[in-house]
Amino acid sequence: MVTFNLYTALITIAMLAPIIGSITLFSILAFEREIDFLTHENQRIHLEKELKESEYLQLNQQIHPHFLFNTINLVLGLARLQKTEQLIKVLEHLSLFLKFKYQxxxxxxxxxxxxxxxxxxxxxxxxxxxxxxxxTYDVGTKDHDILIPPYLLQTLTENAFKHSLEKKVGQVELVIRFTTDETNAYLEVIDNGIGEIPANFDIDSSSGHGLRNIQSRFSLLFGKDASVQLDQIQDGGVKAIVIWPIKR
Structure with missing residues (x-):
């Protein structure tokens, strides 16, 4: 025999069942949409990462050393003068230089x-x-495990020779200085050449691709936490300074 209380419970269940079913269905649909959103978002992040890596590698490969042409002329000159020992030394270092660059x-x-x-x-x-x-190397002996974008120092020294030192007659000097503080690494390349920084100089619009390349790679790797700048030295020469967050 069905009691009044049982009858009431059955009616209540019958009334609530569609509501509970609807809530459950909506919850499942919402969960599936969330899964789809997270899947697409993960794919988007992955694609953006791949794009940045591809762009970064492309920027790396844009660095074509100006000195290669000078090195070939140097090799020819040493060969003509039959300076075998120096010729072998140049070729050894050129081989190691290119091996590192392209591997x-x-x-x-x-x-x-x-x-x-x-x-x-x-x-x-x-x-x-x-x-x-x-x-002159003023680089100390500590913090050499700090990570740096490859070719950064080489590009700065190449710029110093190309735009300043090679134009000067007489003695030329190059100083490489590497220091750190608690958060940042500082790399300076200083020359005593005759390079001049134009008024209102802007790296993004500079004619040479070396500094713009560094700037672009810094932006991809560190955002606004890194910087590149050139300073004119009063007694002659140029100081290039790059600053980036310490990573080990």
Whole structure:
């Protein structure tokens, strides 16, 4: 026999069942939409990351050393003069320089690795200019594990030779300085050449692609937390300064 209380419970269940079913259905649909949204968002982030990596690698490959032409002329000159020892040394460093450049795919490398790579370039320049060139390394012995965009130091030194030092007659000097504080790394490349920074100089609109390349790579890697600037030295020469957040 159906009691009044049981009858009431059955009526209540019958009335609530469609409502509960609708709420459950809407919850399932909302959950599925959320899953679809997260899936698409994850795909978008992944594609943006791949695009940035592709753009970054393309920027890396845009760095074509100006000194290659000078190096070829140097090799020809040493060959004509039969300076075999110097010729072999130039070719060894050129080979190591190119091997590093075209095999590297990392977005960031330790400063020590970038410094070693740049020294191949500077050794060739030292042979080219002989006793006219003095190179000073003020880089200390600590923090060489800090990560740096590859070719950054080499590009700055190449710019110093191309736009300033190679135009000067007499003694030329290059100083490479690397320092850090609690949050940032500072790299300076200082020359005593005759390079001049135009008034209202803007890296983004500069004619040389080297600094713009660094600026573009910094933007992709660090956003607004990194900077590139050029300062005119009063007694002659140019100081290039780059600042970026410390990563190890």
């Amino acid at each position: 590297l795919r990392e977005q960031l490398i330790p400063f020590s690795q970038e410094l070693d790579y740049t020294k191949h370039y500077l050794t060739i320049q030292q042979i080219r200019l002989g006793e006219r060139l003095t190179i």
